[in-house]
Amino acid sequence: MIRSCLITLLSLIWFALGCILISPSAMAQSYTPTALYQVEQHDGSVLEGEVFDLSQMAIDDFASIDLSDETAQVQLSEIAPNINLSHMLPGNRVASQDYLNMSLLNTAFGVGEWSLGDIAQQTGVSLGDVPLSAYGEAIGNLSLGELTEAIPDFAGDTVRHNSVVMAALESYQAKLPDASSMLSLRGDKAVSVRELLSGSTPALADIQLKDLGDQLNQWSVLDIPGLNATPIQDLDSLENAFAGDFEALGLTDKLTLSAFPKPPVLNEIIRMGRFDVPLGEPEHDRLRVVSGGVTQGDKFKGEPCEGGGCIHVELDEVGAPPSSGLSGFAWMTSDQQVPDGYGILCIPFGCKGPAGNHPFGKGFRVLFNDLDEADGSVQVSISFRTCKTIFFVKTCTPYVFPTPKGIPIGRIKEKAIFPVTPPDIKLSGDDFNYGNSRYGSHGNRYRQNPCFSGAGGVTGNIVDRAVDALLTVPLYDRNGRIVGQGWDEAGVREHAPLLIGAALEHGVTDPAHIAYILATTGHETLFRGPIEEFEAGWQRRTGPGDYGAIHSTTGHRYYGRGYVQITWAANYQKIDQILGTNTYQNPDQMLDPSVAAPATVIGMRDGIFTSRSLDDYGYGDAFDWNGARSIINDGDLRTTIGGYGRHIYEYIKDTDSNDVQRSDGAAASNCGAGDGTVSSPLGGTSLEDLLNTYQLADFQRFDAYRAYRNGWHGGIDLDYRANGGAGGAVSSVSQGTIVSVKQIGNARATGEPSVQVVVMTTDSLGRQIEQRYNHLSLSSVQAATGCGLGDCNVGVGAGTHIGAVGQEDTLSRGAHLDYKVKIDGQFVDPWGFLQVQAAGGSGTIHTIDLSTGAIGSIEAAPLGSTESEEVPTSPSS
Known part of the structure; x- marks a missing residue:
């Protein structure tokens, strides 16, 4: 692995140097x-x-x-032989498909998330009609070792059934010095590719497909098991290629960038x-x-x-x-x-x-x-x-x-x-623009916590400590003179729990960030609740284009309202976009604490007001208390308000934001870490009913063990023909975080992307639990969670609606949900997992190796929630 990383690093550096030395004399x-x-x-x-x-x-x-004459490809080809720059000769005119490397396109537009099958599906090209030779060095540089390491279907395939490996084997045998070695290899043809390469003939792993010469004209991508479904970014030889190597698939001329994963x-x-x-x-x-x-x-x-x-x-x-x-x-x-x-x-x-x-x-x-x-x-x-x-x-x-x-x-x-x-x-996104995130450059960093939705505030140690801080903070006037201690007690006790609850609901858990939200609210409203800007204030600013003017479309004035005096029509619209409110048409909604509290939080979280956000000023002890004033109003009383924030932070910095409950007492059990609550993935069906009565025709309850595409299925297919059919609701089994949404196919009738939703959580032993919900329609997932294709970071509770079953597989097995589970990276029997969790979480369940079908066992433990604020790693497959 280390050797592979170093080779990749050298290739990247020298490819980079090659590009920077290519100076355009004309474009x-x-x-x-x-x-x-x-x-x-x-x-x-x-x-x-x-x-x-x-x-x-x-x-x-x-x-x-x-190209000018300043290239250095001769030296570079000796140092980095895996990068072919032979077409970049001085005096050549180079087309975009020949200078845009797939690594660049992946970083910019996410093309590496696609497999070759995904590209063909987008362009309408049949993979079976494109010979391997048409991909140039992208396919030619693939070695048997790289294919085996990256593609389980290829690694698990039997040698005698794999025409490409058989050809490589025969080519290799011809070079062996004695007949006994050839006999040994012939005997190995009954084993898997992985076993062959790790056995007595490790040198086979270095054979590249281009070594097979004209035979590449006979095969397509479909002749290499699993290659059609493997993301480009998982194979160095593909990611290091140029876009032109995929011209036969239509990548360079049949698709606009709007169709790319990250447009x-x-x-x-x-x-x-x-x-x-x-x-x-x-x-x-x-x-x-x-x-x-x-x-x-x-x-x-x-x-x-x-x-x-x-x-x-x-x-x-x-x-x-x-x-x-x-x-x-x-x-x-x-x-x-x-x-x-x-x-x-x-x-x-x-x-x-x-x-x-x-x-x-x-x-x-x-x-x-x-x-x-x-x-x-x-x-x-x-x-x-x-x-x-x-x-x-x-x-x-x-x-x-x-x-x-x-x-x-x-x-x-x-x-x-x-x-x-x-x-x-x-800057926003994962090396791209806002693509799949909600408004703001920081929306994906924060996990939504549905446990506090509509809670009307929270109780707990963090609230008690914050109230103590707000009632003891020294207050200053604009000249820096102390004028009192603590804000209005009744207002503090009413509004601080609302603001802290809104922060936790929208994923703001850093004590410094919560402290600064409270400090800003205290300065702006004295904790007397959401207020309107004084008329004398906005009238002074009224004029052409100013926020106090009557808006020509709505007839409203968008002067300051709420906990932090939110102004400008555009800001009201941005908040509506996230919260689903209607403050643009009814700006006085911003005077309702249930609207003003989340509006304050997401406005400061995402940088809506001034493009500056809480993230921009650090976390915890390193938070920039004075600089953070630019989130609301650049330069205005930054030292005073920063001092308020420091005071509050000292009171709450050691509290646990998980140790809270809703003020109304409702659903408080769903909000704590590690409570083990589980639900049925079939929306509208209890887990008890699912486990006791699920016996529908044509579906195997334990079909994790059925053969599937040269391996084993690993999941259970839950029939939706009697549960809403295509469009039937899908729910999260447990509390956790949606970390990714990946396209796995298309609806046969409409062409809409069919997706896999991955939810990560932990169990009481701290192990990563990965749950995969397959065959959902993309539009339903976007509507339910706000997540589009790619990485996501949205918290869910047990029973949270995450989407609906699509129409991808209605011809073979009917509308269904394919549910899979991994514990610490091992696939386990999902049915056994649900049974054990329903009974309290402790028990033995089977594991299954999807390549070999080997069955083992593992001890399950009650589910919890992820402890770290860091987003769990998104699975690669």
């Missing part, structure tokens, strides 16, 4: 689609403009690049800037910048020009007043080198990259180049990075691919509007 312009973007002004009027719509581009639509869409937190006056070199240092780099923790940091003379454009923000906008900010061209990348992969580049911005998230960077002051225009380009987890540590290159100047996508002229991500924030 062919490509056509980039645009979309109409509307910016609502604060007086209700709408400003329209065209913005680039990358989601409508295919890989082949990106510009070709003419390029604009961040929810963008500001819209108007490209103002292009300014040349004679400018002085600028501290107000929107361009910069991405460093450790994926923090996008604005970097001012060092020493002056940086070429840049200037922006005016539209849709916001100058006091809170980006008016006068500068965007430097890519000539400015900024701190960029982190970990070992950034070292070959000096951890420096071109200055730019990230309106589409961290999947790729937007650059400005070739500023023309004469006609008031600038070239817009995009550049990529690649990231890897090496020895359990994430590391990323700078955004220097395929060249430091990026790929040109078009020019914009003065007065055009352009999306901008404010600097000095943690």
Whole structure:
């Protein structure tokens, strides 16, 4: 494993160096689609403009690049033979499919999550019609060892039934020195591929498919068991290939980026800037910048020009007043080198990259180049990075691919509007944009806790300690003089439990974050409940575009309301998007504590108000108490409010946020860690009824042990023909966290993605329990949980609705739920698991090896919830 990681690391570094040395002497312009973007002004009027719509581009639509004579592929081919740069010769014009590496496309758009079967399904190409030879080195570089390590179906296949391995074996036998060795190998043909490679002939593992020559024309991907369903990112040879190696599947020309797992869409937190006056070199240092780099923790940091003379454009923000906008900010061209990348992969580049911005998230960077002051225009380009987890540590290159100047996508002229991500924030998504998350750059970090939904507050030690803190905190006036001690006692006892309950419901459990929410509320409302901004305050600000003006669409004024004085129509809309409220049409809803409390929490959690969030200022003892004021109101009384927060934190920092109950007493048993509560996965059916009466035709209760696709099934198929059919509800068996949603097929009738939902929890022994719910429709999962395809982080309780059965397999076994369970990485009999959990959680259940069918046993323990605030690792298969 270590050797594999080191080879991958060297290949990445030297491929990276090869790309950065490919300097474009000329770039062919490509056509980039645009979309109409509307910016609502604060007086209700709408400003329209065209913005680039990358989601409508295919890989082949990106510009070709003419290479200079600065490449170093000769030396690189000797050092990193696994990366083929022979097509990157000086003077060549290289098409996008030949310079876009699959690792870059995976980091930016998640293409590595797809298998070859997924791509074929998207493009309509038949895998069986594409010979292995059509994939070039992507397939040719695959070795028997790599296939065996990554694909259980291949490893478990019998040698004599595997035509590819048989061909490799015969090729290898021809090179053996004596007949006795050949006889030994012939006897091995009855064993599995894994046994063959780990036995007397380990050198077989190094045979690559390209060694089989013209025989690759005879086979397709379907002749290699399991390869069609294996994610590209699980096979180094595929991920290190170029996009053009998958042209025969239609990857480069039949799919636009909108169809990719992580399509390029604009961040929810963008500001819209108007490209103002292009300014040349004679400018002085600028501290107000929107361009910069991405460093450790994926923090996008604005970097001012060092020493002056940086070429840049200037922006005016539209849709916001100058006091809170980006008016006068500068965007430097890519000539400015900024701190960029982190970990070992950034070292070959000096951890420096071109200055730019990230309106589409961290999947790729937007650059400005070739500023023309004469006609008031600038070239817009995009550049990529690649990231890897090496020895359990994430590391990323700078955004220097395929060249430091990026790929040109078009020019914009003065007065055009352009999306901008404010600097000095943690960028969103898992190396992409907001894709599958809810609003805000931090939505996926937090686990929703449905136990506190609608609770009307909580009780427990953290509440008692917080109340003590709020009643003893020294209070200051604007001049820093102490004016009293503690806020209104009745208000504190009424509203602090509501705010703490809302924080826990929406996954905010760090004591420093809870303390700062309470401190801000105390400062803004004196704990007298949600309030309206005084008329004198908003009237002073009323004017064209200001938040006190009457909105032309709704007729309302969006001045400050709630616990933290929420302003602006756009902020009301964003909160509605998450909470399902209707404050945009009825802003006085923000005066209802049951709305104001969660609105306060998610607004501060996700950076809705100013693009700054709680995450941006650290955790626990390291929390930046003064800086955090920028979450609400930049610079206003930051020391005073930070002092309130420190005082509260000292009282609650050692409390356990799990040791709480709902104030109304309802469902409190579902909220504690390790309570062992379990439910039936069939929505509307009790677990007792499921276990006692489930005997429907054509379904085997213990079909975990039936043969399935060259292995064993490992799950139980629960018949939904009498339980709602397609569209029948599916519930979580236990408390836990949804960590991923993965496409496993498509509905036969509609083509809608059929998905696997993975819920992780722990048992009382601290072991990881993985539950897989297969054949749900994607739309139902999105509606029930907010999770789309990819990683997720949403808490569920026993019996929580997580989606509905889709129509993927109605022709063979009828609408059904395939339920699987793993304990510490081992598949177990799901039926036995449910029986033991229903009886208290302790008992012996069978394990099953899906490759060999071997049956073992394991001791089960009562279920609990994950103890750590870290998200459990998402399973790879």
